Amino acid sequence: MSNNVATRRSWLWFLWTPLNAVQRAWAGVAGVVVFLVCLQVLPLTGAVDPKHTPPLSEVISALVSRLATPQFWEALLNTLTTWGIGLGISVAIGVVAGLLIGGIPVVREFTASTIEFLRPIPSVAFIPLAVLLYGTGRDATLLLIIYAAVWQMLIQVSYGAQDVDPVARDTARSYRFPKGFTLINVVVPTVLPYAVTGFRLSASVALILAITGELIIGTPGLGKLIVIAQESGAVASMYALVLVTGFLGLAVNVIVRMMERRVLHWHASVRREGMK
Amino acid sequence: MSATELVRTARMKRDSGIGKQVRKVLAVVALPIVLIVTWWFSSAGSQNFFFPPLEQIVTAFQPTWFTGAIETEVLPSVWRLLGGYLVAGVIGIGLGALLGSSPVLRAFTEPALEFLRAIPPTVMIPILILFLGIGAEMRVVVIAIGALWPILLNTIEGVRAIDEVLRDTARVYRLTPMMRFSTLILRGASPQIVTGARQGLSVAIILMVISEMFAAQDGIGFTIIRFQKSYAMPEMWSGILLLGVLGIVLSLIFKLFESISLKWYFGLRQSQRGGN
Amino acid sequence: MTISDSVSVQSPDVLLQVRGLRKTYEVRNDPIEAIRRLTFDIHAGDLVCIVGPSGAGKTTLLRSLAGLLTPSGGSAKLDGEEIVEPPKGMAVVFQEYARSLFPWLTIAQNVALPLKAQGVDRATRAEKTAKALEAVGLADVAKRYPWQLSGGMQQRVALARAVAYEPRILLMDEPFAAVDAQTRADLEDLVRNLWHRLGLTVLFVTHDIDESIYLGQRVLVLSNRPTEILDDIAINLPDERDQLTTRNEPEFARLRAEVYERVQQAKAGRRPGDAA
Numbered sequence: 001m002s003n004n005v006a007t008r009r010s011w012l013w014f015l016w017t018p019l020n021a022v023q024r025a026w027a028g029v030a031g032v033v034v035f036l037v038c039l040q041v042l043p044l045t046g047a048v049d050p051k052h053t054p055p056l057s058e059v060i061s062a063l064v065s066r067l068a069t070p071q072f073w074e075a076l077l078n079t080l081t082t083w084g085i086g087l088g089i090s091v092a093i094g095v096v097a098g099l100l101i102g103g104i105p106v107v108r109e110f111t112a113s114t115i116e117f118l119r120p121i122p123s124v125a126f127i128p129l130a131v132l133l134y135g136t137g138r139d140a141t142l143l144l145i146i147y148a149a150v151w152q153m154l155i156q157v158s159y160g161a162q163d164v165d166p167v168a169r170d171t172a173r174s175y176r177f178p179k180g181f182t183l184i185n186v187v188v189p190t191v192l193p194y195a196v197t198g199f200r201l202s203a204s205v206a207l208i209l210a211i212t213g214e215l216i217i218g219t220p221g222l223g224k225l226i227v228i229a230q231e232s233g234a235v236a237s238m239y240a241l242v243l244v245t246g247f248l249g250l251a252v253n254v255i256v257r258m259m260e261r262r263v264l265h266w267h268a269s270v271r272r273e274g275m276k
Numbered sequence: 277m278s279a280t281e282l283v284r285t286a287r288m289k290r291d292s293g294i295g296k297q298v299r300k301v302l303a304v305v306a307l308p309i310v311l312i313v314t315w316w317f318s319s320a321g322s323q324n325f326f327f328p329p330l331e332q333i334v335t336a337f338q339p340t341w342f343t344g345a346i347e348t349e350v351l352p353s354v355w356r357l358l359g360g361y362l363v364a365g366v367i368g369i370g371l372g373a374l375l376g377s378s379p380v381l382r383a384f385t386e387p388a389l390e391f392l393r394a395i396p397p398t399v400m401i402p403i404l405i406l407f408l409g410i411g412a413e414m415r416v417v418v419i420a421i422g423a424l425w426p427i428l429l430n431t432i433e434g435v436r437a438i439d440e441v442l443r444d445t446a447r448v449y450r451l452t453p454m455m456r457f458s459t460l461i462l463r464g465a466s467p468q469i470v471t472g473a474r475q476g477l478s479v480a481i482i483l484m485v486i487s488e489m490f491a492a493q494d495g496i497g498f499t500i501i502r503f504q505k506s507y508a509m510p511e512m513w514s515g516i517l518l519l520g521v522l523g524i525v526l527s528l529i530f531k532l533f534e535s536i537s538l539k540w541y542f543g544l545r546q547s548q549r550g551g552n
Numbered sequence: 553m554t555i556s557d558s559v560s561v562q563s564p565d566v567l568l569q570v571r572g573l574r575k576t577y578e579v580r581n582d583p584i585e586a587i588r589r590l591t592f593d594i595h596a597g598d599l600v601c602i603v604g605p606s607g608a609g610k611t612t613l614l615r616s617l618a619g620l621l622t623p624s625g626g627s628a629k630l631d632g633e634e635i636v637e638p639p640k641g642m643a644v645v646f647q648e649y650a651r652s653l654f655p656w657l658t659i660a661q662n663v664a665l666p667l668k669a670q671g672v673d674r675a676t677r678a679e680k681t682a683k684a685l686e687a688v689g690l691a692d693v694a695k696r697y698p699w700q701l702s703g704g705m706q707q708r709v710a711l712a713r714a715v716a717y718e719p720r721i722l723l724m725d726e727p728f729a730a731v732d733a734q735t736r737a738d739l740e741d742l743v744r745n746l747w748h749r750l751g752l753t754v755l756f757v758t759h760d761i762d763e764s765i766y767l768g769q770r771v772l773v774l775s776n777r778p779t780e781i782l783d784d785i786a787i788n789l790p791d792e793r794d795q796l797t798t799r800n801e802p803e804f805a806r807l808r809a810e811v812y813e814r815v816q817q818a819k820a821g822r823r824p825g826d827a828a
């Protein structure tokens with residue numbers, strides 16, 4: 001790539017030079033270090049009010065003392081459980097509905113408008129209803145998660161099911177393959193890449209709404225701890241918990257992406273086998 | 277007339293223009309009508325306090341919202357939403373164009389951005405309250421921050437994906453920096469920018485509602501929670517409906533904008549698919 | 553024939569002067585020497601063809617001359633000025649012509665874009681665009697988009713854009729390699745025709761021997777990678793060329809045999825200076 005750039009006579013030329021993998025990694029490390037140093041130094045110099053933003057060292061010590069409490073781990077577990085259940089239900093509904101909608105043209109034709117209407121309704125609109133029905137319990141938050149996370153899965157799976165090669169499907173039918181065989185050999189390989197994309201999107205939406213539900217409704221979990229820290233004026237602690245939610249989000253992203261890569265890799269090799 | 281002729285004319289009728297048109301309209305309206313009618317009759321005379329008859333909800337709609345609440349609660353919320361969203365769009369696209377063009381800056385900021393984006397946007401609300409209180413600024417800023425990440429990250433991807441040959445063409449014909457930005461970068465990345473903007477819009481709506489539910493004395497989210505707390509069920513339901521309608525209207529406006537700005541892209545894809 | 557690298561006195565009508573041009577791609581651990589040493593002159597008003605086997609470094613040469621690539625050594629001067637970035641008054645038709653058209657601009661807008669960058673006023677722009685499209689026979693598709701046209705038509709748009717720019721020198725990189733034979737013949741005549749009418753200087757790169765002879769006044773034969781000039785052949789065919797008669801002339805056959813032999817030698821790895 002570096003070969004493709006003619007010399008530019010500009011003092012900013014280095015911004016446009018391509019980097020190799022090693023340079024990229026170092027630049028990223030440098031970026032993180034600068035970011036952390038800013039978080040530490042800006043409050044100390046008074047550039048931001050230290051009452052509102054304690055220096056990083058204080059946040060970290062608050063985090064460490066949090067990590068020593070059982071309440072923290074309980075909250076983390078609660079958040080993960082709510083997220084997991086919500087995601088599981090969303091995925092199940094999304095896959096079944098997506099296959100029906102994508103696989104059967106008539107169903108697709110007659111549900112398209114309804115989906116177009118229901119999908120943009122913000123799930124948080126249902127918060128008051130959820131509170132009345134389930135109080136501060138987990139179910140209230142699950143309602144929000146499911147309404148938000150189902151769509152991603154459903155839409156992706158239905159795209160996938162639409163994409164199933166009609167020739168392959170007809171072949172399977174004319175050779176009278178058993179239904180299960182058709183499903184595994186014709187439908188699954190086509191739908192899978194779409195489904196993993198849907199799963200990735202659903203997973204991060206579900207996490208956002210899990211923590212949001214805890215924040216607003218008071219369902220036990222990290223979000224609720226943040227509210228408690230805020231109400232008791234434990235600013236450093238609040239920042240520490242926000243950082244934790246960030247790491248949680250990052251972990252979910254990374255793990256799901258790794259899964260995605262693995263599934264798609266398997267998928268690619270299966271496809272190649274199939275073509276021989 | 278023989279039986280086969282009958283079948284043939286029936287088939288012709290079905291395939292004829294008018295038949296198709298009727299079927300299309302039917303496909304769009306049938307299920308929504310069935311759902312609404314079902315809701316109407318199954319809830320009629322409902323004794324369940326939480327699920328008042330749809331008739332009551334509809335009757336409550338007019339006095340609840342069209343006697344001043346639209347102007348004092350709803351429209352200010354919508355303006356804040358659009359304001360925050362606009363700020364996110366300008367910063368996200370501007371910064372995204374810069375980071376997408378500069379490998380050095382991108383490598384430098386990528387890990388930090390990856391982390392920041394993973395923080396569920398709603399947990400920023402308690403932090404921003406420290407700085408900005410619970411007024412309009414806080415809510416606009418929350419919306420802007422939340423909508424920023426999808427727009428920014430998608431713009432970066434879009435700018436990176438711009439065709440190398442097109443970049444060379446722009447250089448050879450010595451397009452001015454302004455033209456390079458508007459004609460090459462902005463339009464070239466527009467499919468991804470629109471994707472990011474769509475995700476950003478739904479995040480923005482969530483944040484508009486949540487920020488008002490969490491801490492505010494006015495706005496649509498606050499109003500709905502007030503109805504919930506005072507057990508004004510039909511009014512609360514009318515608020516949920518209103519939020520739904522708002523979501524749908526915004527998404528329709530977005531779709532219109534999308535179909536205009538990406539007309540070339542859909543055409544291009546169509547021609548590529550047809551060509552193969 | 554050889555031109556000493558040290559020659560720097562420039563005869564008055566030399567437009568493009570290439571001296572000892574080298575290019576080695578710095579791929580990690582494995583530098584690829586694409587161009588070893590190229591020295592030649594192009595006079596104003598010439599139509600010169602460069603022919604060489606696939607992978608010889610023709611595109612590399614053209615990109616260096618266009619200022620899109622920094623040579624590893626030697627120099628290229630346009631009108632006595634070192635080329636370090638895309639120079640004024642140079643137009644390029646890329647090998648990947650379809651990818652060089654902006655899919656979000658209409659045909660007319662594509663053609664007018666470089667003029668707009670030069671600050672040509674709207675009326676003049678429209679006039680020059682219309683004239684250029686007229687010249688390539690595409691006046692009737694001015695309002696269409698590139699993806700609505702066939703490959704040959706897209707190629708003509710790229711040509712029209714270059715012509716409307718009124719360049720002093722036009723570089724073309726295997727422009728007709730991907731179009732069908734009939735279209736190709738038409739396009740070849742179009743290039744000769746435009747060259748005649750507009751008094752352009754054209755550097756035309758191709759791997760097709762017949763094409764190079766049919767088009768050129770002069771053919772430079774390149775060796776295999778790492779590239780040097782094997783031969784510089786003057787084409788003494790009448791100026792009025794015709795697909796049928798010209799290609800059947802004995803002189804054409806003789807030239808073809810000569811160039812063919814050179815290219816065969818190039819493929820076999822002959823270097824300049826080797827005994828013939």
Ligand SMILES: Nc1ncnc2c1ncn2[C@@H]1O[C@H](COP(=O)(O)OP(=O)(O)O)[C@@H](O)[C@H]1O
Binds near residue numbers: 003604611612613
């Ligand atoms: N960006 C690049 N990086 C590394 N090697 C390249 C690059 N571009 C071209 N090459 C190599 O340089 C040689 C010449 O390529 P090119 O100029 O495209 O040849 P041609 O246009 O004559 O077919 C080829 O061996 C090719 O593999």
Ligand SMILES: [Mg+2]
Binds near residue numbers: 612
């Ligand atoms: Mg080439």
